[in-house]
Amino acid sequence: MFGLKLRDIRTSKGWTRQKLAAESGLCPDHIARWEDNTQVPSWDAMLNLCLALDVECAAFGGFDIVCWQGGSAA
Template sequence: MPSRLTPYPEWIHPHRRALGRRIRDLRTARGWSQERLAARIGAERRSVQRYETAAHTPTYADLLLLARALDVTVAQLVDVDPGPEGEPVQHDAPHP
């Protein structure tokens, strides 16, 4: 996967962490191990672990596979309130 030319802006990090928590919560609600989810999406266990801890961001294709495996839409998978203690997240960052 190509490297980014610049680091992600700070406002993205809470979203990445929230996505990871959502993946973990949906997986554990089904009683699945990381290995089982990984097998369902054709990935290695460590990929699921890295998504859940926000060490890596899933590709769009992996988001589609995760959503299908977890029986949710991609929108449901990524649309969570990532702000700590319910604080709103800045969405007014400039777009390139």
């Protein structure tokens, strides 16, 4: 799932959620929701995550664009 991959990539860098938020310009509360798989990021937020973490979007797995359209991980 997206949240697990995000957490794995973040922690492999030794970063806290607060550090990722600072590096990406995103809210730590949103990062927590994404890691808990209760929400998914917008494409803009996803790109900010990728730039901050220095990874390609593909690093998060084979997620279909449809999963981002509703804004929910359901």
